[in-house]
Amino acid sequence: AQSVTQLGSHVSVSEGALVLLRCNYSSSVPPYLFWYVQYPNQGLQLLLKYTTGATLVKGINGFEAEFKKSETSFHLTKPSAHMSDAAEYFCAVSAPGNTPLVFGKGTRLSVIA
Amino acid sequence: DAGVTQSPTHLIKTRGQQVTLRCSPKSGHDTVSWYQQALGQGPQFIFQYYEEEERQRGNFPDRFSGHQFPNYSSELNVNALLLGDSALYLCASSHYGTVNYGYTFGSGTRLTVV
Numbered sequence: 001a002q003s004v005t006q007l008g009s010h011v012s013v014s015e016g017a018l019v020l021l022r023c024n025y026s027s028s029v030p031p032y033l034f035w036y037v038q039y040p041n042q043g044l045q046l047l048l049k050y051t052t053g054a055t056l057v058k059g060i061n062g063f064e065a066e067f068k069k070s071e072t073s074f075h076l077t078k079p080s081a082h083m084s085d086a087a088e089y090f091c092a093v094s095a096p097g098n099t100p101l102v103f104g105k106g107t108r109l110s111v112i113a
Numbered sequence: 114d115a116g117v118t119q120s121p122t123h124l125i126k127t128r129g130q131q132v133t134l135r136c137s138p139k140s141g142h143d144t145v146s147w148y149q150q151a152l153g154q155g156p157q158f159i160f161q162y163y164e165e166e167e168r169q170r171g172n173f174p175d176r177f178s179g180h181q182f183p184n185y186s187s188e189l190n191v192n193a194l195l196l197g198d199s200a201l202y203l204c205a206s207s208h209y210g211t212v213n214y215g216y217t218f219g220s221g222t223r224l225t226v227v
Binding site for chain 2: 034041042043044049090099103104105
């Protein structure tokens with residue numbers, strides 16, 4: 001079975017500050033890992049994904065994440081927060097093959113001017 | 114390029130009623146997955162359809178059923194609605210066998226059961 005734990009249901013940062021959203025996963029097989037963003041009253045948009053290869057993954061809107069197998073983590077970062085980054089962020093895990101995504105409970109990011 | 118389209122966007126139903134939600138996948142996609150997102154929670158997998166058959170199912174009761182049509186569009190049906198069924202229902206499409214490379218999600222249907 002797979003699971004995801006997102007540490008911190010709400011994170012608040014100042015505009016221009018570093019964004020760090022934490023995600024730890026549990027998987028009995030090599031995981032595929034994803035970060036999605038959800039704006040109010042909208043669906044989910046894929047930010048970035050890790051499947052195989054380079055462990056540092058770059059995504060859209062300046063976000064990146066690093067897969068650390070030894071720490072079972074896949075934290076999301078952005079060097080400088082923008083007001084438009086305020087949204088709900090979800091980490092998800094899957095496994096090789098046709099397996100569904102398992103999502104964490106989400107972290108709400110607030111950006112303060 | 115049309116993305117995933119879901120209808121309706123909102124609806125209100127009474128306990129015990131039945132509801133049908135609809136989804137048209139992104140052009141070129143052949144697989145549809147449905148997720149339930151309760152308020153303040155992450156999405157939970159309901160089931161997945163490919164070639165008009167249910168391929169995988171999450172931990173949801175038989176009150177939740179679905180269908181996929183030859184044009185790859187899909188319906189989610191929920192019978193005997195409970196208050197706890199109130200949620201955002203998300204449809205996601207993909208190519209079968211490449212689902213691990215990320216789904217394309219629709220904007221969802223907000224279901225309120227009163």
